[in-house]
Amino acid sequence: MKRKLKYAIGIVLVLIPLLLPFVYKYKDYLDDKLIDITVIGQVVENQDTYLIVRLDSDGHLCEAGKPDSLEDLSEFKVGDKVSITYSGGIREQIPAILAEVNKIELVEK
Known part of the structure; x- marks a missing residue:
């Protein structure tokens, strides 16, 4: 044994x-x-190549770059609710930068 x-x-x-x-x-x-993450927020500032968005979940500001699928970001106005899907994580800066943004869409009010 x-x-x-x-x-x-x-x-x-x-x-x-x-x-x-x-x-x-x-x-x-x-x-x-990679896991796609979707966040919802309100547009605070609209630049040519990125949006500054205040997230509904925690109130923090983040920067979302223009995805390849969009021609430009002119359809998004200050105050619009948007849904942002990204997969690259968050780069820690102020405002935080959402990396590898795949999709930005308007959210129905």
């Missing part, structure tokens, strides 16, 4: 270091996977 237990412990101790690289590789894969 003790002999089988020693073999089992030995096998586990050998397998753990062999499997760890695969576990870390999968964890890195999950961390790199």
Whole structure:
């Protein structure tokens, strides 16, 4: 019985270091996977290439760059409610910059 237990412990101790690289590789894969996030806010300022938006969720200001799918940002006026979908995270600055903006749409009032 003790002999089988020693073999089992030995096998586990050998397998753990062999499997760890695969576990870390999968964890890195999950961390790199992009997830689209949508936020809603009110336009505070409209520039040619970006919008400054006050988020409804926390009241912070953020900058959303023009996505490739839009010709220009002239359709968005100060005070409009907009929905912004982005996937690149937030660059910590003031105002925060939403990275890799995919879509900006007007929200029905």
